[in-house]
Amino acid sequence: MEHVLAAAIGVLVASGVWLVLRPRTFQVIIGLCLLSYGVNLFIFAMGRLWVDKAPIMEKNGVIDPSQFADPVPQALVLTAIVISFATTALFLVVMMVSRGLTGTDHVDGKESN
Amino acid sequence: MAGASPEHLMIAPIVIPMVVGALMLLYDDRQRRAKMIMSLGSAVAMLIVAIELLSRAKGSELTGGNSIGFYLLGDWASPFGIVLVVDRLSAMMLLLTSIVAIPALIYASAGWQGQGQHFHSIFQFMIMGVNGAFLTGDLFNLFVFFEILLAASYGLMLHGSGQLRVRAGLHYIAINLIGALLFLIGVSLIYGVTGTLNMADLATRIVNISEADRPMLHAAAGVLGIAFLIKAGAWPLAFWLPPTYQAAPAPVGAMFAILTKVGIYVILRMTMLLFGESGGLSAGFGSEVLIAVGLLSLIYATAGVMTSQSLGRMAGYSVQVTSATLIAVIGFAIGGGGMAMLGGAMYYMIASTLATAALFLLDEVLQRRQGGIAAILALTADAYGVETPEDDTEAGEVGITIPGVLTVLAISFFAVAIVLSGMPPLPGFIGKFAMLSSGLNPSGLGRGEPAPIMWLFVFLVVLSGFATMIALVRIGMQTFWGDDEPMAKVRLQEVIPIVGLVVLLVLMAVRAHPLMRYTEITARALARPTIYIDGVITAPRVEDKQVPAAAAPMPEGENGA
Numbered sequence A: 001m002e003h004v005l006a007a008a009i010g011v012l013v014a015s016g017v018w019l020v021l022r023p024r025t026f027q028v029i030i031g032l033c034l035l036s037y038g039v040n041l042f043i044f045a046m047g048r049l050w051v052d053k054a055p056i057m058e059k060n061g062v063i064d065p066s067q068f069a070d071p072v073p074q075a076l077v078l079t080a081i082v083i084s085f086a087t088t089a090l091f092l093v094v095m096m097v098s099r100g101l102t103g104t105d106h107v108d109g110k111e112s113n
Numbered sequence B: 001m002a003g004a005s006p007e008h009l010m011i012a013p014i015v016i017p018m019v020v021g022a023l024m025l026l027y028d029d030r031q032r033r034a035k036m037i038m039s040l041g042s043a044v045a046m047l048i049v050a051i052e053l054l055s056r057a058k059g060s061e062l063t064g065g066n067s068i069g070f071y072l073l074g075d076w077a078s079p080f081g082i083v084l085v086v087d088r089l090s091a092m093m094l095l096l097t098s099i100v101a102i103p104a105l106i107y108a109s110a111g112w113q114g115q116g117q118h119f120h121s122i123f124q125f126m127i128m129g130v131n132g133a134f135l136t137g138d139l140f141n142l143f144v145f146f147e148i149l150l151a152a153s154y155g156l157m158l159h160g161s162g163q164l165r166v167r168a169g170l171h172y173i174a175i176n177l178i179g180a181l182l183f184l185i186g187v188s189l190i191y192g193v194t195g196t197l198n199m200a201d202l203a204t205r206i207v208n209i210s211e212a213d214r215p216m217l218h219a220a221a222g223v224l225g226i227a228f229l230i231k232a233g234a235w236p237l238a239f240w241l242p243p244t245y246q247a248a249p250a251p252v253g254a255m256f257a258i259l260t261k262v263g264i265y266v267i268l269r270m271t272m273l274l275f276g277e278s279g280g281l282s283a284g285f286g287s288e289v290l291i292a293v294g295l296l297s298l299i300y301a302t303a304g305v306m307t308s309q310s311l312g313r314m315a316g317y318s319v320q321v322t323s324a325t326l327i328a329v330i331g332f333a334i335g336g337g338g339m340a341m342l343g344g345a346m347y348y349m350i351a352s353t354l355a356t357a358a359l360f361l362l363d364e365v366l367q368r369r370q371g372g373i374a375a376i377l378a379l380t381a382d383a384y385g386v387e388t389p390e391d392d393t394e395a396g397e398v399g400i401t402i403p404g405v406l407t408v409l410a411i412s413f414f415a416v417a418i419v420l421s422g423m424p425p426l427p428g429f430i431g432k433f434a435m436l437s438s439g440l441n442p443s444g445l446g447r448g449e450p451a452p453i454m455w456l457f458v459f460l461v462v463l464s465g466f467a468t469m470i471a472l473v474r475i476g477m478q479t480f481w482g483d484d485e486p487m488a489k490v491r492l493q494e495v496i497p498i499v500g501l502v503v504l505l506v507l508m509a510v511r512a513h514p515l516m517r518y519t520e521i522t523a524r525a526l527a528r529p530t531i532y533i534d535g536v537i538t539a540p541r542v543e544d545k546q547v548p549a550a551a552a553p554m555p556e557g558e559n560g561a
Helices: A002-020 A025-045 A071-102 B006-025 B031-058 B089-108 B119-135 B137-158 B161-195 B197-206 B215-232 B240-248 B250-274 B276-284 B288-309 B309-332 B339-369 B374-384 B394-398 B403-419 B427-440 B454-482 B491-508 B512-529 B530-538
Strands: B069-072 B083-086
Touching: A002 A025, A025 A071, A025 B161, A071 B137, A071 B161, B006 B031, B006 B069, B006 B083, B006 B119, B031 B069, B031 B083, B031 B089, B069 B491, B083 B089, B083 B119, B083 B530, B089 B119, B089 B250, B089 B339, B089 B491, B089 B512, B119 B137, B119 B250, B137 B161, B137 B250, B161 B197, B161 B215, B161 B240, B161 B427, B197 B250, B197 B276, B197 B339, B197 B530, B215 B250, B215 B276, B215 B288, B215 B309, B215 B427, B240 B309, B250 B309, B250 B339, B250 B512, B288 B309, B288 B374, B288 B454, B309 B339, B309 B427, B339 B403, B339 B427, B339 B491, B403 B427, B403 B491, B427 B454, B427 B491, B427 B512, B491 B512
Parallel strands: none
Antiparallel strands: B069 B083
């Protein structure tokens, strides 16, 4: 499981970095999305990988921490997803405004050639 | 609700702008005067709160002039919940924020607020994010507040639209999104290694981290550091800064002078807590990097100041000069020895923040003479469908031309130039002098002779001062002497904030002694983070303090997550 997850994060981040360095705004935004997926998986992995363990403890009953997954990274990842979703949406709007104002989707607002 | 005990004042700098900003969304955008009054009222309220918090953080003679306030959100026991911490440093930063916000708002009332929608709401949300970042004692909560202030700053940066601004904004947003991702990687790595996100808890655990995990922690701190250095505007991570700040509307540019200080503040706070003398094996981590980055950015920013052709760009580079100086000083401080420089550096930071804010405001007023900004304004107003700039609420205040306004502006410009270049008698000189003299002091770096790197620092600081002087005088001559065009109309609301900031700078010089004492004690408190750490760990819950049923949990509003 660790290898699959590590490979997934690696592929996502590598593709993201490559796309962010491209000259078109669409590629940049897709790259940012991939990067944030990679980072979200990374945060998740930082709580260690568990199988069949819930992050929420039952109210009454056994309180045995070894039976439960770490809830904090899950809360963090939730917040991070919401925030990166919002900022990506904002970026998309700015991107479209830029396209409308300059007539090109180059990140610098003008064609390079 | 356990009654309005005075402790709740600590959360006021976050709640006030949030509530006011949200309330203003309910108003139609044409009611600009009402929004303006609310916005200004909120800024004044924050100023009062900040002054009160500052006088509390100062403490009494009994506490050795250092008393730290803690506020447990949702009344969770300390390392598990989010805690707000007010100490001398954060109180000072809160005060600085509200002091810059008021002139920026007054300036915006002269026209910028009408260039797009919801200027005041976004402005308040940005202040909320800034204040929250200064107050929080939790790493992930810091990330949340960072995103709030960044999201609001995107809105403000693009306020008024226009091609130039959108292009710079696009780059600004892209850079900051990547910075935010780095921040997340750093935070989660730290959590993975230590199992905590509370900064004070982190500082206690850093001593006991196993040898195998320590490189991981250092890597995490390094990644976090990159995220903050991007925000602080350090070379080579800050090529976005001058074009962005130049393109931003003037009052927003003035406020942005604070945003880089948030990066600086976090670097200062984190390094002092984690890598100070109490850091065990990690003590002094990153010191060489911070010094190197600081000195290199100083060279870069000095070159930038010298080569910029316009005042706005120069103001952007001046912001970077301040950041670079402070980063180098923080590097010296955690490297051991240079701790005495911190007091002077903080005083210098306040002075140069006020001066760069004034410079951003001056830039637009002076540019208007050459017709540049006025043309852009007319164009964007047209594109945005704002009916006319002179709609009903503003009809009464159009075009008060003040005789001799150019003289007032010239004097302000001159004063700002003196502060930024560090000439006596204004506070730029006092701050730089305090910093350099304690750096060269035998008890400073290196015990005995100052280290060679310190001489390099002194040389670069003085050189950047000279460069700033030359560049500003050059622009001043072009603007005030070289132009025959008649002075464009300047409104009273645009002159008052500039003059106000200059008056504050003069006051800073007059009251230099108590101010410097404050920053020096702050530096000393930072050098001994145990008080902060123990305070956070042992911060009592309300339930523990008040026994009976009155201690119902407080409604948790700003929980972040």
